[in-house]
Amino acid sequence: GENVEQHPSTLSVQEGDSAVIKCTYSDSASNYFPWYKQELGKRPQLIIDIRSNVGEKKDQRIAVTLNKTAKHFSLHITETQPEDSAVYFCAARWSGGYNKLIFGAGTRLAVHP
């Protein structure tokens, strides 16, 4: 069935450290993997995404890697800042149609000054 697992559920780092969040997906035909950041009381916002035809994508301090064979993808945040504190959700687009996204359970990231 459609499933995305996300780990860890909580992550606490010191400012300046790196943070890594990992997700695995079950639909081998998934071809699009976005990451969303949700700050407290706000809507989820797309921060980076990757398609299945590339293995890595970077945007300043954020990078995403994809291993299609293993069906897992990861979010990497370098030089973390307190404003990076939020809940991060990974998602995989289900191949069955309608661009349906299946979300992971989320990772609560806390960056301590």
Added chain:
Amino acid sequence: ETGVTQTPRHLVMGMTNKKSLKCEQHLGHNAMYWYKQSAKKPLELMFVYSLEERVENNSVPSRFSPECPNSSHLFLHLHTLQPEDSALYLCASRGDGYTFGSGTRLTVV
């Protein structure tokens, strides 16, 4: 503003009330979604509308009734809800990824 607007932002309703949530998008997208976000759970897909036709209903109880009168508007009609239905209800429209609205925080008392 993201282009996806949800109203109201907050709603408190009794179990016997009838209310509606509204979502409006002006992004030219042709698919819209209702998600439920509860504490410590993944975002749960409730309904998918594509070209104004409901194409998926993920076993959602009949006390939730969606309506999509046109490609820019999506409603979620609520009737005789239960306290466990209290959650953040998010609307999204499809671009490459999703663009989410700010959500309606629903509390059922």
